[in-house]
Amino acid sequence: MTVFTAGPLLLGVRHHGPGSARAVRAALEAAAPRVVLIEGPPEADALIPLAADKEMRPPVALLAHVVDEPGRSAFWPLAEFSPEWVAIQWALDHGLPARFIDLPATHTLAWGKEEPPPESDLPADEPDLSADEAVRIDPLGVLAETAGYDDPERWWEDVVEHRSGAGSDPFAPFAVLEEAMGALREAYGVGGHDRDLVREAHMRLQLRAAQREFGDEVAVVCGAWHVPALRQKTTAGADRALLKGLPKAKADMTWVPWTHRRLARISGYGAGIDSPGWYGHLFAAPDRPVERWMTKVARLLRDEDRMVSSAHVIEAVRLADTLAAMRGRPLPGLTETTDAVRAVMCEGSDVPLALVRDRLVVGDVLGEVPESAPAVPLQRDLARLQRRLRLKPEALERELELDLRKETDAERSRLLHRLRLLGVEWGEPSASRSSTGTFRETWRLRWEPELSVRVAEAGVWGTTVLAAATAKAESDAVAAPSLADVTALAERCLLAELPDALPVVMRVLADRAALDADVGHLAQALPALVRSLRYGDVRGTDTHALTGVAVGLAERIFVGLPPACAALDSEAAEDMRRHVDAVQGAVGLLGETSRTSPGGVQPSGDGPAPRGIRGRWHSVLRVLAGRDTVPGVIRGRAVRLLLDEGELAQDEAARLMGLVLSPGTAPGDAAAWIEGFVGGGSGGGMLLVHDERLLGLVDAWLTGVPAEAFTDVLPLLRRTFSAYEAGVRRTLGELVRRGPGAPGRTAVATSGIPGFAPDLDPERADAVLPVLSLLLGLDESDDGDSEDSDADENNAENNADNNLVEVAR
CATH class of the missing domain: 1.10.10 (Arc Repressor Mutant, subunit A)
Structure with missing residues (x-):
């Protein structure tokens, strides 16, 4: 057994390098130190024993956050193939102490508070780049370039990952890497890593303390970039001077699960690697890593119904070996295996290759942390x-x-x-x-x-999810910047079932609604509020308190909408048209609710039939449709909504369109009216297909637009008709091409158009009901059809059946 004779054993590594991890394990076995020092925050020393817990499964990370400001946090990720994790496991397996020696997290989190919080310890082998500091060097990049490589990853694989440890000196790779890093430090100094001087000073102090306790039988596992600095002869006083006056912040630390996908990200984490899944495979494969990798790829592609046989695996391995020999590499690396998989198993396509990269090269491994780990x-x-x-x-x-x-x-x-x-x-x-x-x-x-x-x-x-969500909702309600934000919050409170927060939100909502006179704000707020009323049936939530507020909001919109629609420019008119559409949908739901809600609007006695809130809305739409001061896009949409609601006869709609498209109306106003009537996703294309009187009016008006005005209205018309589906546009083109008086160009009331008849054919309408039921999933058997289904579900199904009949007819 090797015994220390010349100071501590410094093992310079690459963070998350499987070759470094294997070399660290071999060196520790050969050296048998009495203590292992590891680059990391010392506050985590108490958490090291948890790494031996059977429920701890990497990848995991040490998480440090400021107690009073949890958003300021830092991560120290560790994978199964990380040298630091291997060192921790070796020490725990041998009953030896393991300690972290990097700069404490209390300084790391407080240092540069005005900057974004750090996400790692800024590993030395792949330093994080920052625009506001001096140009930083990439040690691996410099060494790879010196060796004639244009890719640091390929160089590292060739000299470290593919190096066989059988029969070799376990300390040789660390000695060579230390010599190379020493030359780089002589040439570049700290290489733009000014903060490393402070970190390395703290590491030296910790190393001296360990030597006083254990002698020279100390092993240090750290980034290779730091090894020359730790070997440097300095005084303890000089190191303490560098640490004097550092800012502090009270921090908590724990273990949290990590992912391979997060290890592969470069943003914020200097040692982010491109292929954690591949590295994990190299570390875990006992032998024949290329053959085992190709087997994994074949299994994945077969699961995705790709035709991959054993012959594909054999040919892919042969091709990878051939490519490695041609490129002068000791063994096939990720580049060679990827090229072989693309050529043999993916038939040259990058589509299945992207799946291989996502699922295997990167991977979706999620670590696990035992319940005994500290947690809020x-x-x-x-x-x-x-x-x-x-x-x-x-x-x-x-x-x-x-x-x-x-x-x-x-x-x-x-x-x-x-x-x-x-x-x-x-x-x-x-x-x-x-x-x-x-x-x-x-x-x-x-x-x-x-x-x-x-x-x-x-x-x-709060200490529970329910209590925390309730307190957060109450705070958000008070701080909400607009009425629409409060109504959206009320909807979220109902979805989350926060009964204690809802009274506060409702009080704020009522106060904001009473003070806000902007019709646009009210119209934005109403849909979310009315949608919330729907959740009472399924979720069992009492929404009666919302009904009164919603009805009051709707009444204020009805009063203020006509004046607010006067004298608007084209952009404001388009925004208001969207508000009208939103209110239309909200009133439809609110009208149904108010008939049964104690806080709803009772039907009035005016008119030939009970009207209620929907009747009030229809009156507003009639006002909008008849006022010349209202922009055309809003008047057209008001007419269309009345037509859809059955409040306006088709003959009257055709008359209003004829008036708007008369020669006395400016072409721009007429085009805006058309856009409001048949534009957007309102189904106006099918309306023109089914009612050729309206199509004829549009056709006649369009052909009569003067040439000098046509270029002005063309963009508006193209926007209107381009929103139609391709089949609708094609049908409209065929109808226009036939021209007036041609077969199939008569009124809908005749039988000239194929597929239409003067009267309803009940037998043909009923024939499509089974198909529609299948498409809409009404025949699915679920728990809602069981005996414990409530009356609301039965009513919903009956309403769906009734609506289905109407659709079929």
């Missing part, structure tokens, strides 16, 4: 909920379908909504592909290491 109370409550609801954090993005009629799914939904309100974006809502019912929710889940910091930040609001 909010983190512990979140972990408890994740276990109870069986929502395990995963690095690979996955889609989660929730049925809110099931208690477990409803709780999952509430948890994800509460986390989003706290700024913990673990899940992102997405459109459901299987159902459009309000009892369905679809989420895309993906856990990122940074979310641990977000949880720590959210811990200032």
Whole structure:
């Protein structure tokens, strides 16, 4: 067994290098030191024993954050193939102490507070670049260039990763690397890394303290860039002088899960590597790494229904070996294996190759941390909920379908909504592909290491997810900059089921609504508020308090909208047209709610039939449609909405269009009216297809536009008609090409157009119901059809059936 004779053993490594990790393990086995010193924050010494826990699975990271400002944080990631992790495991396996000797996190987090918080310890072998400091050198890049390589990664693989350790001196690679780094430090000094002088001073002090306790039987595992500085002879007084006066911040530290994908990112982390999955494979493969890698690739491609056989694997290995020999490399590296996979298994295509890179070269491995690791109370409550609801954090993005009629799914939904309100974006809502019912929710889940910091930040609001989300919602309501923000917050409170926060939000909402006189702001706020009323049925949330506020908001919009639509320029008119569309959708929902809500509007006695809030809205639309001072795009949209609601006959709509398209109206105003009537995603194209009277009016007007005015209205018309689907545009073109009086160019009321008849054919309409039921998923059997389905679900299904009949007819 080798015994130390000439000072401490300095093992200079590359962070996250599997070759360095193997070399460190071999050197420690040969040297058998009494203590192992590792580059890292000393505050984490108490956390080192957790690395031996059977529930600890790398990649993991040490997370340090300021106690009073959790957003200021720093990470020290460690993978299974990181030399530092190997050194920690070796020390724990042999019952020896392991200590971190880098600059304490209390200084790292406080140093340069005006700058973005650091994400790592700025590893020396791949220094982080910063525009506001001197030009920094890349030690690996310089050494690779000196050796005649244009790629530092390839050089490192050739001299370190592919180096066989059998029968060789375990200390030789470290001696060679120390000599090379010493030459670089002589030529470049600190190479632009001024902060390294302070870090290295602290490392030397820690090294001296260990030598006083254990003699020279000390091993140090650190970035190779630091080795010459640690070998340098300096006085303890000089080192302490460099550390004097450093700023401090009270910091907490713990272990958090990390991911291979996050290791591969360069932003902020100086030792970010390009291929953590490949490095992990090299470290774990006992022999024949290329053959084992090609087998992994083949298995992945087969799982994706690619035709890959054993012959493909054999040919890919042969090609990789051939490429390595032609390029003068000792063994095939990632470049050779990638080229071989592309040529043999992917048939020259980069599409399946991108999958190989994403799943294998980078990988979606997510580490695990034991429950005994220190954590803020909010983190512990979140972990408890994740276990109870069986929502395990995963690095690979996955889609989660929730049925809110099931208690477990409803709780999952509430948890994800509460986390989003706290700024913990673990899940992102997405459109459901299987159902459009309000009892369905679809989420895309993906856990990122940074979310641990977000949880720590959210811990200032409470010790549980519910308490923290409630406090955060109340604070956001008071600080909300606009009325629309408050209504959106009310909707989020209902989704997250925060009953204690809702009264505060509602009070702020009522105060803001009473003081805000801007119709645009009110129109922006109403849709989110009315959408919130829908959640009472499925989620069992009491939304009666919202109904009165929503109705009052709608009434104020009805009063203020006509004056607000007068004398607007084209841009403001387009914005107001969008507000009108939003209010139209909101009133449709609000009208249904108000008929059954205690806080709703009771039907009035005016007119031939009970009108209610929808009747009030129709009156507003009639005012907008008939005022000449209202921009054409708004008047056209008002007419169209009345027509769709059955409040305006087709003959009257055609008359109004004829008036607008008469020679007395300026072409620009007429084009704007047309855009409002049939533009955008309102289905105006199908309206023109089915009602050739309207199409004829548009056609006649367009052919009569003077040449000097045509160029002015053309962009507006192109924007209007380009929004139609290709089939609708093609049908309109065919109808226009036939011309007036041609077959199929008569009124819809005749049978001249194929597929249309003067009267409804009930038998043909009923024939399509089974197909529509299948397309809409109404025949699916789910928990909603069971005996415990409530009356609201039955009513919803009955309404859907009725709507289906109307669609078919």
